[in-house]
Amino acid sequence: MRITTPTRLLSSAVLLSLSMTAAADTGPKVFGLLSVGALNDEKDFETEAYELELGIKGVYDIEGIKAAYELLADFADAANAEEDIDGEDEIHVRQASVAFRTQYGAFVIAPRAVSGQFRNIYGGLRKFEYNEPHASTPAAGGKVFEQPDEGQNVLAYVSPNWNGFQLIGASLQINEDNDEDHDVIAVRAVYWGNNWNIGIGRVNVDKEAGPPSANDDYNRDSIGFAYNFSKFELGGVYERNSDRFGGDDSDVFGVAAKYHFGQGWSSSLGYFDKDYDNDDTGVDNSLVVLNLKKQLKDNVNLWAEAGEYDEGSDNIALGVNVEF
Template sequence: MKKITRLTFAPLALSLTVAASGQALAEDHHAGPTIYGNLTAGALNVSDRDLDAWAFKAQLGLGGLYTVNDGLRIRYDLVADFANAINSVDFPKTWTRGSHRQDDEEIHVTTARVLLLTDYGSLGFQPRVPSAFWAQLYHNVNKFEYNQMHGQTGQNAIFGQNELASDVISYGTPKFGSFQFIGAVMTTNEYSNQDFDIYTGRLIYDQGPLNFGVGHTQVRRPGINNLHRTTFGIGYDFGLVQLGGVYEHNDDRENSSSAANFDAWGVNVSANLTDNWSASLTYAENDKNLNLDNDVVAGIVRYHFNEDVYAFVEAATYDKTDDNWAVGISVNF
C-alpha cells in the first residue's frame, strides 16, 4: 500500500505548498472540496468463464478550485477506484478499470493531480491521471462500459494507447479559436538514466458538431527503446446520429517484427434513438505481428432514466479472443 500512500499525499502536499506561499486565501476564493463518484455494476459473462457480478466502475473522488488572483487558479483532484478490489480479476481474460498493474484486491488511485490555470495556459503536476490523450483522440470510438480496447484491457487491447498514465507533467496552451495544443512528459522508469521516458503532444479541434485531433508519442520502456505512436481521431455529430473514427500507427523503430509494431483503427456509429434510448456500434481491428492480430464488433444500448442514471446491455465478439456480454446500471453522484 506504499504506492497508494505516495500517490495520495503528493498532490495534497503540493496544493498546500502553493497555497501557503502566497497571501492567505479568503474562504470565498475556494470552490470545494466537492465529493463526486460513479458506481457502474451489473453482470459480466466472458466465454469459458462463469457469469459474475461485476463492478465496471467504482470511483470516489474529491476536487476543488482555488482562485489565487485574476491570473491564477489552482485545480486539484484525488480519485480512487475500488473496482479491482471488488472484482475477481482473471487477467488477461478479464480486466478492471483502474487496475494499473493488476495487483489483486488493491484500491487504485486513478487521479492525483494539481493544475495551475493561467491566462497563458495550464501546467499540470499529475502523479496519476487518466490519459487525456486517450480521452481526446479515441473518445469517438470509446463508447463502452467494458469493451474499451485500450492498451490496458488485456486480451481486449486493440489499440496500443493506455487509458491511465503515471508521473505526468503537462502543459496546455490557451485555446486559439477552437484549437488547443497539449504536451506532456512522463517518467515511467526511475532508473532508465533519463528523466523522461515518454514525450507526447497533440493538437485538438473541437467546435460545434466537428471534433478532430492528431497526436504523436515517443515511448521508451523496458524492451523497447524507440517506439513512436501517431494517432488521428475524428467525429461529427449530426444530431440524431454521431459518426467517429480513429487510426493509430505504432512504429517500433528498432524491431519492425515485434508485437509493438502495428496499425489499428476503429469506426463507430452512435444514435439517440429517443429521449431515453441511445445505442452505439463499433468495429475495430489491428494487424499485430506474431499472430496477435485481432478484430472486434461491439455494441451497446442504454436506457437513460435521467442525466445521472442509466441501464445498459453490451456485447462484443472478437476474432481471436473471448466474446463477452454485460448488463448493468450506472449511477453518477
C-alpha cells in the first residue's frame, strides 16, 4: 500500500542505543528487486516500473538479545513520474524497523512496515505480479480486498513459536491529531504446518481515526490458508468488513492456485469477489487473473499476466523480475 499520510513518529531512543561496536550476528546485507515491463490497462501501451526496491538488513547480538533491523525503499513511483513533473523525488519507504528477539518473543518498533496481517493471512493469494490482492493494488480500479499491504507507526509483539502456533498483536497510529494513541489494533493467530498454514485475525480501526460522521469502530475480520503440494499450490482468503467508514459492510473472498510444470515454467490462476450488503452504497467487483512465468535463473524470471475485472480496468502486463 502506498501510504500518503506522512510518517512523523521519531525513532525511539532505544534504536539509537544500538552500538556500532556490538558484535554483528549477520549482515549488513544489501538486497533488492527490479521488476520492469510493459503495461496495457485500457490506456496507452507503456513501459512500467512495477517495483524498484533496495534495502539493507542485518542482526546485532546485544547481550543475548537479537536486534534485527531492516530498511527498504521502493523507487518505482519516481521512475514512473513524467519528466519535469512533481514526483521525481517520490521515494517510498516500505520498511523501517527494528525487532528485538528474545526467548519471550519479539518486540517490534517500525515507523513503516510491510503488513504482517497481509503476509500471514493473505499469503496464499500472493501469486500475482500486477493484480495484487490488497487494498492498494497498482491495477486501476482493481481494489477488491480492504486489507492494506503496509502499515505505519507500528508497535508489535510476536509470541514464540509453540509447536507451530503463534500469536501476534500490533498497534498502529494513522492520525496523530485525534487524541487517540492507538488508532488501529491488529491481532492474529497463525498455525504453521509442514507444508501448509492457516491464519485468522481482526483489525479494529477506532472511529476517532475515521471521518467525523463515524459512529462505530470499523472492523475487518479475515481467515486465510495456504497449502503447498509437490508441484501445486493452493490458497484462499475470506474477509468481512463491518461498519466501514463511508460505506456499507462487505464480504470478500479469493482463491488462487499455482502449478509448476517443470523446466522453470509455472502458471497461476485466481478468482476474487467482493459483495456489498447494500448495492446502493458500494459497487460489487470481481477479478479473474491469469499469470504465466518462466524462471531463467534462481533470481531472474519473465512473466505475463492478464486481469479481467467486473468493475475496473482490464489489463495485460508483461515483465521481468531480477532479485539480488
